[in-house]
Amino acid sequence: MLMNRSVLLLISAALAAVPAAGAAEPDTASPAGAVRQDGKVRQDGTVRQDGTVRSGDSAVSRAEVVLYQAGQERGAPATVLGRARSDAEGRFTLSYRQPRERKAVLYLLADAGGRHKPVRLAAVLDGTRRTPQRVVVNERTTVAAAYAMAQFTDGRDIAGTYPGLQNAAATARNLADVTTGKVAAVLASPPNGSETSTLRAFNSLANTLAGCVAGKTCEELFHLARPAGGERPDNTFRAALDIAHNPGRHVGGLYRLSLRERPYTPALTAAPDAWTLALRYDADGRTLDGPGNIAFDAHGNAWVANNYIYDPDPTEPTCGGDYVVKLTPTGENAPGSPYRGGGLYGAGYGITLDPKGNVWVGNFGFQGAGCPLDPDPLYRSVSQFRRDGMPLSPPTGWRYGDIMQPQGTVSDRRGTIWIANCGNRSVTRVPHGRPDHARNIASPSGGLVKPFSVAIDTRGRASVTGNGSDNVLRLSPQGDPLGYVSGGGISAPMGTASDSVGNVWVANSGLVDIPCGGTGVLPPEGGALDPRDGAAEASVTLIRPDGTTPRRPYERGGLFLPWGIAVDGDDNVWVSNFGGQRVAHLCGARPENCPSGHRTGDPISPAATGYTSDGLARNTAVQIDPSGNVWLTNNWQTIPLQTNPGGHELVVFVGLAAPVRTPLLGTPRT
Incomplete structure (x- = not known):
């Protein structure tokens, strides 16, 4: 007609x-x-x-x-x-x-x-x-x-x-x-x-x-x-x-x-909760198993830390992932991906690109129940890859600086690599990406328990979350301890991210207990992480440049079991959840970039649910690409078996965020 x-x-x-x-x-x-x-x-x-x-x-x-x-x-x-x-x-x-x-x-x-x-x-x-x-x-x-x-x-x-x-x-x-x-x-x-x-x-x-x-x-x-x-x-x-x-x-x-x-x-x-469009990418369908975190290169390709060796059968014991995955901006496996070698084993939350385009991955030692390998000698290093996937680290990884069960691994704008050692209450600093110059920084009085994530602020200072100590350790650009931040709602903190005006944002899980510190490398089991139950203390804390926090944290917008956190090019805040199949979107430190009437910390996503998607499982990381797409890692299955709990997709909310220049080195830039 x-x-x-x-x-x-x-x-x-x-x-x-x-x-x-x-x-x-x-x-x-x-x-x-x-x-x-x-x-x-x-x-x-x-x-x-x-x-x-x-x-x-x-x-x-x-x-x-x-x-x-x-x-x-x-x-x-x-x-x-x-x-x-x-x-x-x-x-x-x-x-x-x-x-x-x-x-x-x-x-x-x-x-x-x-x-x-x-x-x-x-x-x-x-x-x-x-x-x-x-x-x-x-x-x-x-x-x-x-x-x-x-x-x-x-x-x-x-x-x-x-x-x-x-x-x-x-x-x-x-x-x-x-x-x-x-x-x-x-x-x-x-x-x-x-x-x-x-x-x-x-x-x-x-x-x-x-x-x-x-x-x-x-x-x-x-x-x-x-x-x-x-x-x-x-x-x-x-x-x-x-x-x-x-x-x-x-x-x-x-x-x-x-x-x-x-x-x-x-x-x-x-009717949906919101009119979002979320695509799932699974590379070639036989690579991703427990994707833990994402880092984008200068062309917008996604480099993915993978917890486990791929196996579609959750009942089959799987060992730690021994490759890093590179996806094109539209979700296909990049030529030559995945890349092996360099001592890579059981990567967790740690992955970053340095100013030269080299990729650094923390070898946390994740593996499923029943894997016959002893992870102890394998979780004491980081791996380094060239932009074409060629490993630069030796077969045992870079082991300088007393690395142990590394999680958050980030580069600052000078190419210095900062590593949160979840297993020994310390941080390793690799100046200008030179592993043989690495230095271990012990937390003062051992007060940083289970270091998990690192963010670099506008002054080059590092903020490191203590998942087991409910605090954040601040370090100078040279690695000198500047003191702890606690209060403000910080509770079992996980991810952290900085904005362009000097603040640091912390995702408070409220109850996640990372399995590190010499207690084993298997994920925690039990009803405490039931995806049907959120955490009562789920929230986000803002740490100002002077180290102070608002009296109360931010608690709405779909915060359920916060894990990862990212700041977009408008300085607004995105939070992934290890349950609840949702991502939260909060107004950041520049309310002029938020919908009319919003103030810092107000939910932009629906206050009760966030942006939901039945394509999500249990998500760890959230990151923003140069096109304004919001990427999340389906790290675990919604109902996991400990032999192989890993999820198999990345989920991309199309066009939701202000684009970020990549690679992300310190604070976000448009």
């Missing part, structure tokens, strides 16, 4: 501009013909782009279609490459000259709906100049563009730097297939597909736009999508962006709106 132009008419405010924030770092120009281009190249050097604008099975006729090249720095305007108008069957053809930049990001906007054009559909083509010959622009490609490019879009302009912009464009292709307008293979297949609710939520979001495209629900859509204290959107793409930026707002109303027009199935049968 063809869509009549009159059906698309609707009273709306002024013509909308759909913005983009973020920019791609320009690459050197390539000679003509040196880069693959899947579109039809004509004799005059122009490229022909064919496509169709659709809504479900219906054509969208007389849509004004514009092809843009995204701006290459934050706030830069996009460049118009070509224009066309869709015919009665929704088809269009346009011509353009191929951009000289090798990693140019191209995207299409299609405006329809009469004088005020409340209908704007979008499709991101790619960030590698492999644009498809034929494309479909519909509600699915629009939702994919809005979520993946959420941190780079302003009005009709999309802009950003490398690698965040390019990786975001590639992530959009994991949600929607622009060649068909259907769900992309990554979203449609395990470990996604029918195994989680994300596919159904994605289709429901597309359905919320479909009612407006049909000329029926635009006013309701624009009212519900309007941010608190913000401007009302006046087109469907802007509305999708506003929902992506504020996924916990008017959830029920948007769900009811999604039931009005339902061209896309399967869809949700009940």
